[in-house]
Amino acid sequence: MLLQIKNLKVDYGNIEVVRGVDLYINKGECVGIIGESGCGKTTVGLSITKLIPERKGNISSGEILLEDRDILKLDPEELRKIRGKKISYVFQEPFSSLNPVFTIYEQIKEVLEDKKDTNSQIVELFKSVGLEKIIGKKNIYPHELSGGMQQRAMIAMAIASNPSLVVLDEPTTALDVTIQHQILDLIAELKNRMNLSILFISHDLRIVFSIADKIGIMYAGKIVEYGPKEKISSNPAHPYTIGLIDSIPSFEHRKKLFNAIGGRAPLFSDLPKGCKFYPRCRFRIDKCLEKEPELELVSDNHVSRCIRIAYIVSV
Ligand SMILES: Nc1ncnc2c1ncn2[C@@H]1O[C@H](COP(=O)(O)OP(=O)(O)OP(=O)(O)O)[C@@H](O)[C@H]1O
Ligand code: SF4
Numbered sequence: 414m415l416l417q418i419k420n421l422k423v424d425y426g427n428i429e430v431v432r433g434v435d436l437y438i439n440k441g442e443c444v445g446i447i448g449e450s451g452c453g454k455t456t457v458g459l460s461i462t463k464l465i466p467e468r469k470g471n472i473s474s475g476e477i478l479l480e481d482r483d484i485l486k487l488d489p490e491e492l493r494k495i496r497g498k499k500i501s502y503v504f505q506e507p508f509s510s511l512n513p514v515f516t517i518y519e520q521i522k523e524v525l526e527d528k529k530d531t532n533s534q535i536v537e538l539f540k541s542v543g544l545e546k547i548i549g550k551k552n553i554y555p556h557e558l559s560g561g562m563q564q565r566a567m568i569a570m571a572i573a574s575n576p577s578l579v580v581l582d583e584p585t586t587a588l589d590v591t592i593q594h595q596i597l598d599l600i601a602e603l604k605n606r607m608n609l610s611i612l613f614i615s616h617d618l619r620i621v622f623s624i625a626d627k628i629g630i631m632y633a634g635k636i637v638e639y640g641p642k643e644k645i646s647s648n649p650a651h652p653y654t655i656g657l658i659d660s661i662p663s664f665e666h667r668k669k670l671f672n673a674i675g676g677r678a679p680l681f682s683d684l685p686k687g688c689k690f691y692p693r694c695r696f697r698i699d700k701c702l703e704k705e706p707e708l709e710l711v712s713d714n715h716v717s718r719c720i721r722i723a724y725i726v727s728v
């Protein structure tokens with residue numbers, strides 16, 4: 414196992430927003446996290462290299478094991494060796510992630526591990542991310558590239574150090590639809606060619622279905638369903654997942670009888686008791702209010718945080 418996140422809890426100003434998340438990523442695997450805005454996806458992604466204090470948050474408990482070493486216990490020097498190198502990030506806004514005052518060449522050179530023959534390494538990187546057009550153009554600054562090309566440059570930087578894991582946090586959300594497809598194709602191709610391990614964060618189920626091997630559905634700071642993509646798409650076992658799938662027009666699904674989810678996600682400062690999805694759930698019964706459900710097995714490798722799994726998978 415490459416990365417194991419165990420019982421991760423994170424709060425901002427004493428309000429817990431990641432409330433006990435477990436997630437496992439194997440070598441060469443893409444795990445997707447999906448959920449509505451504010452459910453805690455980015456917080457989980459940033460926690461992996463302990464970037465949370467920079468957002469004024471606090472990791473109150475949990476373990477994050479990268480090949481059996483607990484990242485949360487590393488000292489700042491050891492962490493620096495991991496951040497951006499063994500674990501790299503690509504975020505939504507490529508322009509704000511790139512440094513406007515340095516050329517693309519300079520920024521990529523900076524992250525190369527091997528400082529010998531950097532030019533040919535950069536040429537190879539540009540080829541692998543589809544930036545052939547700027548090969549040799551050493552004076553190009555980020556603002557001279559289109560959004561799609563900036564994101565390709567970010568991806569080049571993310572893979573430049575041969576990372577063990579790349580965290581892609583809404584990497585295509587800021588791009589036009591055609592460019593989105595191109596970037597997703599690029600990510601899928603790099604994953605296969607480099608056997609990359611990926612944590613892919615998105616609020617768009619279609620995108621996650623297109624790229625991930627396994628999917629974790631997050632709601633109000635917890636994973637509510639987790640499993641291989643095929644199982645989640647053909648046999649979703651949490652009402653929230655069913656609602657997400659039903660809200661995709663044209664997505665063929667046998668439970669299409671139900672409408673998309675109404676209402677809004679609860680505030681972390683005012684979470685309902687029992688199941689956090691209760692106020693929006695079409696399957697709710699009084700018993701759901703008694704306590705927050707645990708993750709329960711639906712089938713091999715497939716779990717759901719709902720007390721009515723048997724009923725839900727049967728309808
Ligand atoms: N620096 C901060 N201070 C206080 N609260 C924060 C801070 N950053 C995030 N939060 C809150 O923590 C919760 C989780 O935020 P996070 O950014 O992880 O969600 P997300 O699922 O990535 O959302 P989005 O889809 O909008 O990116 C949200 O309710 C957010 O308001
Ligand atoms: S436990 Fe109850 S309220 Fe929660 S998702 Fe399941 S059926 Fe709905």
Ligand SMILES: [Mg+2]
Pocket residue numbers: 454455456582
């Ligand atoms: Mg986010």
